[in-house]
Amino acid sequence: MIKTDILIIGAGPTGLFTVFEAGLLQLKCHLIDALPQPGGQCAEIYPKKPIYDIPAFPEVLAGDLVDNLMEQIKAFQPGFTLGERADTIEKQDDGSFIVTTNKGTQHQAPVVAIAGGLGSFEPRKPALENLAHFEDNGIAYMIKDPEVYRDKRVVIAGGGDSALDWSIFLTDVAAEVTLIHRRNEFRGALDSVEKVQHLKDLGKINLITPAEVTGLLGDDSLSGVRVKKTGEDEAFDLECDSFIPLFGLSPKLGPIADWGLEIEKNAIKVNNALDYQTNIPGIYAIGDVNTYPGKLKLILCGFHEATLMCQSAYQRIHPDKRYVMKYTTVGGVTGFDGSKKEAPKAVVKAID
Amino acid sequence: MADVKITITDRDGVAHEVDAPTDMNMNLMEVVRAYELAPEGTIGICGGMAMCASCQCYVESDHDLPEMSDDEDAMLAEAFHVQDNSRLGCQLHIHEDMDGLKVTLAPEE
Ligand SMILES: Cc1cc2nc3c(=O)[nH]c(=O)nc-3n(C[C@H](O)[C@H](O)[C@H](O)COP(=O)(O)OP(=O)(O)OC[C@H]3O[C@@H](n4cnc5c(N)ncnc54)[C@H](O)[C@@H]3O)c2cc1C
Numbered sequence: 104m105i106k107t108d109i110l111i112i113g114a115g116p117t118g119l120f121t122v123f124e125a126g127l128l129q130l131k132c133h134l135i136d137a138l139p140q141p142g143g144q145c146a147e148i149y150p151k152k153p154i155y156d157i158p159a160f161p162e163v164l165a166g167d168l169v170d171n172l173m174e175q176i177k178a179f180q181p182g183f184t185l186g187e188r189a190d191t192i193e194k195q196d197d198g199s200f201i202v203t204t205n206k207g208t209q210h211q212a213p214v215v216a217i218a219g220g221l222g223s224f225e226p227r228k229p230a231l232e233n234l235a236h237f238e239d240n241g242i243a244y245m246i247k248d249p250e251v252y253r254d255k256r257v258v259i260a261g262g263g264d265s266a267l268d269w270s271i272f273l274t275d276v277a278a279e280v281t282l283i284h285r286r287n288e289f290r291g292a293l294d295s296v297e298k299v300q301h302l303k304d305l306g307k308i309n310l311i312t313p314a315e316v317t318g319l320l321g322d323d324s325l326s327g328v329r330v331k332k333t334g335e336d337e338a339f340d341l342e343c344d345s346f347i348p349l350f351g352l353s354p355k356l357g358p359i360a361d362w363g364l365e366i367e368k369n370a371i372k373v374n375n376a377l378d379y380q381t382n383i384p385g386i387y388a389i390g391d392v393n394t395y396p397g398k399l400k401l402i403l404c405g406f407h408e409a410t411l412m413c414q415s416a417y418q419r420i421h422p423d424k425r426y427v428m429k430y431t432t433v434g435g436v437t438g439f440d441g442s443k444k445e446a447p448k449a450v451v452k453a454i455d
Numbered sequence: 456m457a458d459v460k461i462t463i464t465d466r467d468g469v470a471h472e473v474d475a476p477t478d479m480n481m482n483l484m485e486v487v488r489a490y491e492l493a494p495e496g497t498i499g500i501c502g503g504m505a506m507c508a509s510c511q512c513y514v515e516s517d518h519d520l521p522e523m524s525d526d527e528d529a530m531l532a533e534a535f536h537v538q539d540n541s542r543l544g545c546q547l548h549i550h551e552d553m554d555g556l557k558v559t560l561a562p563e564e
C-alpha cells in the first residue's frame with residue numbers, strides 16, 4: 104500500500120504543480136497516470152508545439168513546460184504510479200481513501216485531488232477480430248519497457264510520431280522491425296521521417312505501405328499478423344512475436360464517472376467559491392477535469408485551482424494547526440530531500 | 456456580415472439547422488461546440504489542430520469546400536469510420552460559400 108498526504112490522479116500540468124504547492128505546506132504527494140510519462144496533454148498531444156499564454160513565458164514549448172514543472176517539484180520527491188489507471192475509490196472509517204488501479208496497485212491518502220484533465224488517455228484500438236484475446240499476449244498499445252522487445256520480431260502500425268519514433272528506437276533492440284501504414288506518407292517531425300527512410304534503406308526497418316493489418320494469427324499468444332496491401336487482392340501472413348498498433352490515444356473520463364461525484368458535461372462539478380472540493384468531502388477536482396460557472400480549460404487556471412486546493416487540503420489534514428501563507432521569496436523552498444533554496448541575503452555595508 | 460445556415464446531424468441522428476457566423480474566425484468544429492451538439496470532451500480534443508479526428512464529419516451536400524491540407528489528409532488516414540466524404544470539422548473555416556451546407560458528425564471513437 105502506497106501512503107501519502109495528497110493522492111493526485113493525473114500527472115498533467117495541474118497535477119504536477121499541485122506537488123509544489125503541497126510541498127510548500129510540507130504535504131507529500133503521489134501521482135497516478137494512465138500514460139507512461141508525466142505531462143498529460145502537453146506531453147501526449149503537443150510536446151513540440153508552443154504555448155503563448157503562460158504568465159511570464161512569452162513562448163514555451165509544451166514539452167519544456169513539463170520539464171520545467173518536473174524540475175520545480177523535484178525537491179518535493181513526488182511518487183509516481185505510471186501506466187496505470189485509477190479505477191476504484193473506497194472511503195475508509197478514518198476518513199481516508201483507498202484508490203486502486205487497473206493493475207491492482209493500492210494507494211491511501213486523507214485527500215484525493217483529481218487532476219484528470221479530459222480523462223485518462225486510452226489507446227485507440229483498431230477493429231480486429233480477437234484483439235482483446237491477444238492483449239498483453241503479443242499486443243500492446245504503448246511501450247513502457249522497450250527491453251520486453253529484445254530479440255523479438257515486432258510489427259508496428261501507425262503513421263504518426265510515436266510509430267516513427269518507436270520504430271527507430273526498436274531497431275537497436277528487436278530482432279526485426281516492420282512498420283505498416285495505410286499511406287505512403289508519414290506525419291511526424293522531419294528528422295524522424297528521414298531517419299526511418301535511412302533505416303529502411305539500410306534494411307533495418309521493413310516498411311510495408313500502403314497497407315493495413317487485417318487479421319491476427321496465433322492460438323494462445325500472437326504468432327503473426329495478416330497484412331493487406333492497398334490495391335492488391337491477396338492478403339499475406341507475416342510472422343511476428345509482437346504487434347504494436349500506435350493509432351494515438353484518446354481521453355475518456357472512464358471509471359471516475361462512477362465514483363459518485365456530481366458530473367456535468369463530462370466534467371466534475373466543484374465548489375469554485377471556496378476550494379474546488381467536489382460533492383464528496385476530501386475529494387477535490389482541479390484543472391481541465393472540473394467545471395463551474397465560467398470555467399476555462401487553461402493551464403494557468405489549473406495552476407490557480409491547485410494552489411487554493413492545497414490550502415484547503417492542509418486545513419483538512421491539520422484541522423488544529425494555524426497557518427499563514429508565506430511568500431517563497433521570504434520563506435525559501437525547503438525540499439523533502441534536504442535541499443533548501445532561499446533568497447540571498449542583502450548586504451548591510453557602509454559606502455564611503 | 457451575414458450568417459450562413461448549416462444543417463448538422465448529431466451523433467444521435469437528429470438534424471439541427473444552425474446559424475454560423477462568417478466573421479468570428481470560427482470553424483465547423485467550434486460551431487458544433489458553440490451549439491452544444493456533441494457533449495463537451497467528445498469533440499475538439501486537440502483544440503482544432505487536425506491532430507485527433509474527434510471533429511470528423513461527413514459532408515452530405517455538394518458544396519465546393521477548400522481542399523484538404525496535408526495535415527488533414529494524414530489525420531484522416533489514421534482515423535476510424537472514414538468515408539470518401541469525410542472531413543475534419545476544425546479544418547473547415549466558416550465561409551459565405553458554405554450556406555446550406557449539410558454535414559453529419561462521425562461516431563465517437
Ligand atoms: C493542441 C493543444 C493546445 C493547447 N494549447 C493551450 C494553450 O495555448 N494554453 C493553455 O493554457 N492551454 C492549452 N491547451 C490546454 C492544456 O493543455 C490543458 O488545459 C492542460 O493540459 C490541462 O492540464 P490538466 O493537468 O488539468 O489535465 P491533462 O493535461 O489532461 O492531464 C490529465 C492526466 O490525467 C490522467 N488521467 C485521467 N484520469 C485518470 C485515471 N482515472 N487514472 C490515471 N490517470 C488518469 C490522463 O492520462 C492525463 O495524463 C492546449 C491543449 C491542446 C490539446
Ligand code: FES
Binds near residue numbers: 484500503507545
Ligand atoms: S479538433 Fe482535433 S482534429 Fe479537429
